[in-house]
Amino acid sequence: MKFKYFKFPLKRYSPLFGSVILKPIIPVRIAHREESIDYAVLIDSGADFCIFDGEIGEHLGLDVKSGRQERFGGIEDSQGAIAYLHEIILEIGGHEFSIIAGFSYDIAKHGFGILGQKGFFDKFVVKFDLPKEEIDLKLR
Secondary structure: OEEEOEEEEEEEEEOOOEEEEEEOEEEEEEEEOOEEEEEEEEEOOOOOEOEEEHHHHHHOOOOHHHOEEEEEOOOOOOOOEEEEEEEEEEEEOOEEEEEEEEEEOOOHHHOOEEEOOEOOOOOEEEEEEOOOOEEEEEEO
8 A cells, every 4th residue: 555755844945855855654543442543653664663642542541651661762862751552453554453552742742653663564564765755555
């Protein structure tokens, strides 16, 4: 299945990016029990696992902070941030997977969830084609 890169308009022209920067952001649905939510997520090959905003977990009816804690890096300081792990259903392009994902209150200001190695890259072969502005996902 193919997705288009998300285009972010830049406030001012950049010699490197021009007037738009492209990001591999795709739509997914996250579900737990009877609740679900559509969410925009960044495909991040450097992320160890999938991480979503803590408020998304609350919307799904999770007691977010009751999940097993996992530290992750790449956000703000060298100490890392904390995610709380829960089992959820992740739906991408009509395909559903039960995965363990982290929910963190530390990523809220970044605006997007993150699809990482466990829970995403272990389910799909991912091809990034920046010149065509496409992301191609194939089920494993």
